[in-house]
Amino acid sequence: MVSKIAAVVVVYNKNVSESITCDRLLKLNRNEVTLVIVDNSEKETTNDEYCRSRNIDYISMNGNKGLSKAYNRAVEFCKNNETDVIVLFDDDTEITGEYFDKLEEEIISSPDVDVFAPVIFGQDEVIYSPNEFNFLRNHFITDENQIVSQDGFNAIASCLAIRTRVFDNFVFDETLFVDQVDQYFFYEQRARGTKFKKMNIVINQNFYQRAATLTPQAGWNRLKLRLVDIMRQTRLMGGGKYTVLGIVKCCGLGAQIAKKTKSPAILFKAVGLTFKSWITKM
Incomplete structure (x- = not known):
């Protein structure tokens, strides 16, 4: 029996017609895959009309409510539509039919696995996902065939496939806005004993902080969201040593982006x- 798959694409201040991911998914035209658009846009777009004219499922968040709330709305929609597997996508992923071929194969051959993660290379040819969790800096695998342990399994949200049964008694923590949503998801799922699997399929992804050029303003606009999320995550994990580690991590990221953008002000x-x-519990 073919599983019912929902491809969830969160868009932000972009027309669906401009999304690389949506364009690829529509061209693939796979009967078992339903496209679900979750619109976090803060500016006016043509997305509602575009989706209605093409019979694409559309959810407006009426502004940027963050990834966790967008994911929860999508999960609720998918559960109501008896979806078997939910796949989370960024809006700029060059997804291929081979990804879904491999996913369907894994869904059938590994019925005990709840979360499937493809191998994701950045533009610098580093494998960023999956990886093994370490709060300060995740341990990246160096070979796409390398085994990732279950007790440390971690991955980014992009192209992550999750069986809907995971959400029978779970929701994404809406305290987190964007950057740590996937990291905390895996932290919680590891504690629940969820079974993960690395899929033998490669996805190439461009990451903003790995770009050849990054302006100070663009670097700071993205970094400030991540810093607040990291400190929120430390509180969710119980504070204590994680508060100290969070401060160290945030300062290190500030130094990294300051160096990349040649803007010392970013570090300060x-x-x-x-x-x-930390002090005001933002």
């Missing part, structure tokens, strides 16, 4: 925001 702003997030 990062340190300031980190301690503000």
Whole structure:
């Protein structure tokens, strides 16, 4: 029996017609895959009309409510439509039919596995997902055939396939806005004993912080969201040592983006925001 799969694409301030992911999914035209658009846009778009005219499932968040809330709305929609597997996508992924071929194969051959993660290379040819969890810096695998342990399994949300049964008694933590949503998802799922699997399929992804050029403003706009999320995650994990590790991690990320953008001011702003997030519990 063919599983019913929902491809969930979260768009932000972009027309669906401009999304690489949506374009690829529509061209694949797979009967078992339903496209679900979750619109986090803060500016006016043509997305509602575009989706209605093409019979695409559309969910408006009426502004940018963050990834966790967008994912929860999508999960609720998919559960109501008796979806078997939910796949989370960014809006700029060059997805191929081979991904779904492999996913369907894994769904059938590994009925005990709940979460499937493809091998994702960044533009710098580093494998960023899946990886093994470490709060300060996840341990990246160096070969696509390398085994990732169950007790440390971690991955990014992009192209992540999750059986809907995972959400029978679970929701994404809406305290988190964007960057740590997937990291905390895996933290919670590991504690629940969820079974994960690395899929033998490669996806190439472009990451903003790995781009050849990054302006100070663009770097800071993205970094400040991540810093607040990291400090929120430390509280969800119980504080204590994680608070200290969170401060160290945030300052290190500030130094990294400051160096990449050649803007020392970013480091000072990062340190300031980190301690503000800690003290005021932003």
